[in-house]
Amino acid sequence: MAKVTIDGHLMDVPDGTTILNAARMMAEQHPELSANVPPAMCYYSKLEGSGGKCRTCLVQVTKGSEKDPRPMPKLVASCRTTVMDGMEVQNKLSAQVQDARKGVVEFLLLNHPLDCPVCDQAGECHLQDLGYEHGSQNTRYEFKRRTFEVEDIGDKVKLHMNRCILCYRCVFTANQITEGRVHGIINRGDHAEISTYIHQSIDNDFSGNVIDVCPVGALTDKTFRFKSRVWNTNPYNAHRECTNPKCKGHVVLWMAGNDILRVTARKDQWGEVESFICNECRFDKKSLGDWIVEGPRKIDRHSVISGGHYNSLSDKKVLTKSTTFAVMEGSRKD
Amino acid sequence: MSRKLLLDKAHIAGIETFEVYRKEGGYRAAEKALKSMTPDEITEEVKKSGLRGRGGAGFPTGMKWSFLAKPEGVPRYLVCNADESEPGTFKDRFLMEKIPHLLVEGLIVSSFALGANTAYIYIRGEYAWIVHILEKAIAEAKNNGFLGKNILGTGFDLEIYVQRGAGAYICGEETALLESLEGKRGNPRIKPPFPAVKGLYDCPTVVNNVESIAASVPIINMTGDEYAKIGLGRSTGTKLISASGNINKPGVYEIVLGLSVEEFLMSDEYCGGMKNGKKLKACVPGGSSVPILPHDLLFKTANGETRLMTYESLSDGGFATGSMLGSGGFIVYDEDQCIVENTYNFTRFYRHESCGQCSPCREGTGWMEKLLWRLENGQGKIEDIDLLWDIQRKIEGNTICPLGDAASWPVAAAIRHFREEFEWHVTHPKEAMERNYGLRKNIYVAPTPAGA
Numbered sequence: 001m002a003k004v005t006i007d008g009h010l011m012d013v014p015d016g017t018t019i020l021n022a023a024r025m026m027a028e029q030h031p032e033l034s035a036n037v038p039p040a041m042c043y044y045s046k047l048e049g050s051g052g053k054c055r056t057c058l059v060q061v062t063k064g065s066e067k068d069p070r071p072m073p074k075l076v077a078s079c080r081t082t083v084m085d086g087m088e089v090q091n092k093l094s095a096q097v098q099d100a101r102k103g104v105v106e107f108l109l110l111n112h113p114l115d116c117p118v119c120d121q122a123g124e125c126h127l128q129d130l131g132y133e134h135g136s137q138n139t140r141y142e143f144k145r146r147t148f149e150v151e152d153i154g155d156k157v158k159l160h161m162n163r164c165i166l167c168y169r170c171v172f173t174a175n176q177i178t179e180g181r182v183h184g185i186i187n188r189g190d191h192a193e194i195s196t197y198i199h200q201s202i203d204n205d206f207s208g209n210v211i212d213v214c215p216v217g218a219l220t221d222k223t224f225r226f227k228s229r230v231w232n233t234n235p236y237n238a239h240r241e242c243t244n245p246k247c248k249g250h251v252v253l254w255m256a257g258n259d260i261l262r263v264t265a266r267k268d269q270w271g272e273v274e275s276f277i278c279n280e281c282r283f284d285k286k287s288l289g290d291w292i293v294e295g296p297r298k299i300d301r302h303s304v305i306s307g308g309h310y311n312s313l314s315d316k317k318v319l320t321k322s323t324t325f326a327v328m329e330g331s332r333k334d
Numbered sequence: 335m336s337r338k339l340l341l342d343k344a345h346i347a348g349i350e351t352f353e354v355y356r357k358e359g360g361y362r363a364a365e366k367a368l369k370s371m372t373p374d375e376i377t378e379e380v381k382k383s384g385l386r387g388r389g390g391a392g393f394p395t396g397m398k399w400s401f402l403a404k405p406e407g408v409p410r411y412l413v414c415n416a417d418e419s420e421p422g423t424f425k426d427r428f429l430m431e432k433i434p435h436l437l438v439e440g441l442i443v444s445s446f447a448l449g450a451n452t453a454y455i456y457i458r459g460e461y462a463w464i465v466h467i468l469e470k471a472i473a474e475a476k477n478n479g480f481l482g483k484n485i486l487g488t489g490f491d492l493e494i495y496v497q498r499g500a501g502a503y504i505c506g507e508e509t510a511l512l513e514s515l516e517g518k519r520g521n522p523r524i525k526p527p528f529p530a531v532k533g534l535y536d537c538p539t540v541v542n543n544v545e546s547i548a549a550s551v552p553i554i555n556m557t558g559d560e561y562a563k564i565g566l567g568r569s570t571g572t573k574l575i576s577a578s579g580n581i582n583k584p585g586v587y588e589i590v591l592g593l594s595v596e597e598f599l600m601s602d603e604y605c606g607g608m609k610n611g612k613k614l615k616a617c618v619p620g621g622s623s624v625p626i627l628p629h630d631l632l633f634k635t636a637n638g639e640t641r642l643m644t645y646e647s648l649s650d651g652g653f654a655t656g657s658m659l660g661s662g663g664f665i666v667y668d669e670d671q672c673i674v675e676n677t678y679n680f681t682r683f684y685r686h687e688s689c690g691q692c693s694p695c696r697e698g699t700g701w702m703e704k705l706l707w708r709l710e711n712g713q714g715k716i717e718d719i720d721l722l723w724d725i726q727r728k729i730e731g732n733t734i735c736p737l738g739d740a741a742s743w744p745v746a747a748a749i750r751h752f753r754e755e756f757e758w759h760v761t762h763p764k765e766a767m768e769r770n771y772g773l774r775k776n777i778y779v780a781p782t783p784a785g786a
Contacts, residue, residue, distance in 0.1 A: 051524070052524035052692070052734060053691050053692050053693070053734070054692070054693050055692050055693055055694055055732055055733070056693075058732060074731045074732075075731065075732060077524070077734075080524050099728075100728065100732050103694065103728030103732070104693055104694060104728075104732070106728075107693045107694050107696075107697035107698055107701075107728070108693050108697070110697045110700075110701060111697060111700075140721055141701065143701075143704045146700075165693065166690060166691070166693075166696065168691075184519070185519065185690070187690070188502070188504070188687075188688065188689050188690045189685055189686060189687065189688035189689065189690045189696060189699065189700070190685065190688070190690065190696050190697060190699070190700040191690070192689075192690030192696065
């Protein structure tokens with residue numbers, strides 16, 4: 001076990017835990033510390049090798065360990081830095097971290113089209129959350145944004161490369177849970193893009209999971225495209241006996257009335273898939289008779305869907321809960 | 335003061351062949367090392383020599399070797415980084431072209447010290463013809479029993495393979511190089527683990543620059559203690575410097591570290607002074623990544639001491655008034671050169687060569703390039719200069735590999751020392767398109783405030 005202090009909160013975590021996971025463990029035990037968890041746009045605990053790329057989770061290590069108390073010279077990626085016994089980390093408390101993170105958010109949004117009004121991911125987009133928490137109101141970028149053509153990769157998945165932040169999650173997903181990866185990153189620098197090899201289509205039982213791991217709206221479900229805003233659909237936990245041995249069939253149905261508009265895997269508190277689902281469950285089973293519905297699903301993280309994100313605001317009496325709902329339903333008069 | 339250890343025989347006709355190289359005393363170090371020394375003794379000699387990595391970072395080579403993990407039953411690799419792509423640096427090219435057997439011999443000595451039975455030379459793809467030179471040298475060495483199985487009857491086996499890169503600057507970063515060597519996309523790895531523990535094919539690996547490996551030959555021949563006597567302080571031995579720009583005699587020079595910058599630039603033995611009698615404006619002393627130095631900080635440090643060609647002296651004053659020895663790409667600018675254009679040119683290079691893996695470098699380099707293009711072409715705004723400063727500050731130190739730093743430093747230094755020239759480009763857009771600013775007006779007092 002190692003003792004680690006993050007923003008002044010001490011905790012014992014198993015050896016080999018990363019700083020980010022230590023912060024998540026703290027938040028799981030003490031929900032009030034959720035705000036201290038560094039944001040992660042590329043790290044995905046279920047995907048081996050992920051992380052380290054987006055640089056949003058940078059933190060400052062003010063004390064290396066009990067044995068070697070020297071601070072680390074640079075900010076480190078908390079998702080890829082393991083804790084040492086006695087390590088002291090600053091995240092929210094460090095002005096340098098907040099400044100660097102603001103910079104990273106600005107970089108991520110630099111070429112992002114900000115087409116949230118027409119993006120299917122809006123409402124459950126990690127980049128939206130990140131921009132909301134750490135971004136600036138205005139951009140200082142005055143040049144034409146980099147653009148790519150919208151592409152079909154396979155018959156069920158749409159690729160909006162403009163929105164991509166190159167987190168590599170979909171690449172790791174394909175490496176890890178599909179039989180053979182047929183897409184990857186081509187080109188380099190700010191021209192790097194996700195692509196299939198010479199317009200090959202992505203075609204295998206688990207390819208749909210790239211949609212769930214995508215933190216932004218770069219990979220979207222063609223069967224759900226433009227059908228509804230996510231906050232107008234109601235999420236229900238459901239399951240079915242899936243014949244695919246690698247799929248447990250535990251899903252979330254996104255319903256409007258009795259219609260299933262979309263099926264996704266279940267995501268945990270950190271926006272990560274609990275268990276990957278097969279394409280049959282995701283794309284083909286859209287009638288209520290296919291599923292055993294367990295009940296409504298509580299959505300914690302994504303503010304617009306449950307309003308949960310504004311709890312902290314209502315605590316501070318900025319908005320009462322009733323006015324929050326009134327605003328969201330458009331019935332507030334003043 | 336001048337003394338050559340690497341290129342002393344480079345001028346001899348036929349030195350690229352095994353016969354001539356051997357006749358001139360070549361492969362003596364390999365014989366000495368393999369027959370009369372243990373691997374630990376060689377590492378110890380290299381440590382004593384104080385040799386510092388010649389690729390740019392200047393990390394002590396002997397120390398790097400001693401960090402190599404040595405688990406039982408796991409192969410170890412030596413990788414020679416010949417992916418020399420830093421603008422302004424062309425020393426390894428010269429060494430490999432002229433005297434390839436020196437590198438082969440260095441690889442034998444170093445591999446023996448590290449216990450590596452396979453060594454790779456990862457060479458820049460554009461150096462296509464050098465591949466043939468090296469492969470010929472390797473074949474000759476093999477025919478003469480210096481490579482292959484049971485070298486010189488000592489029981490040590492070594493094979494050297496040459497691998498061409500596909501044209502990416504980033505593959506000179508050691509972990510990106512290893513990825514590329516494994517046949518993958520050349521993205522730098524996230525460290526730790528370091529290559530000394532988990533490198534090529536997940537095995538312990540040492541990655542060294544061509545010049546560092548070649549330097550192991552004179553070190554073994556003359557002993558580490560003797561080598562350490564050459565040079566100055568912690569900058570021991572000799573260093574190859576690629577001199578280019580507005581000088582009379584551009585080329586590759588081997589200098590003893592500790593030579594003064596003024597002598598190197600002005601003496602006939604080396605650069606031969608400024609071309610056409612022009613005035614010196616600025617100098618990038620260590621390859622495009624290192625901060626540019628204005629003329630009044632090049633020969634003397636901010637404290638008024640003579641600036642020397644050593645790791646320490648060139649970095650005296652930190653980045654505020656100093657620079658770095660880097661990989662020894664000595665680029666000289668005369669009064670007719672435009673710093674804004676030069677900075678734009680460098681930034682364009684870094685944007686083009688960024689791998690695109692981590693956000694600050696991928697997006698930031700492109701942004702800086704666009705701003706610099708605008709400034710250079712008379713369309714800039716005065717706020718752009720502070721914005722550039724802010725962007726480089728947010729890239730530096732926040733990226734996976736040093737390419738982000740390398741892209742930030744030249745921009746930061748150019749603004750720090752030549753802010754007035756940037757401002758002139760904004761205030762005199764038409765004039766800036768027609769002529770260059772010339773020398774900076776205010777002679778060094780204190781660094782120009784960097785801005786918000």
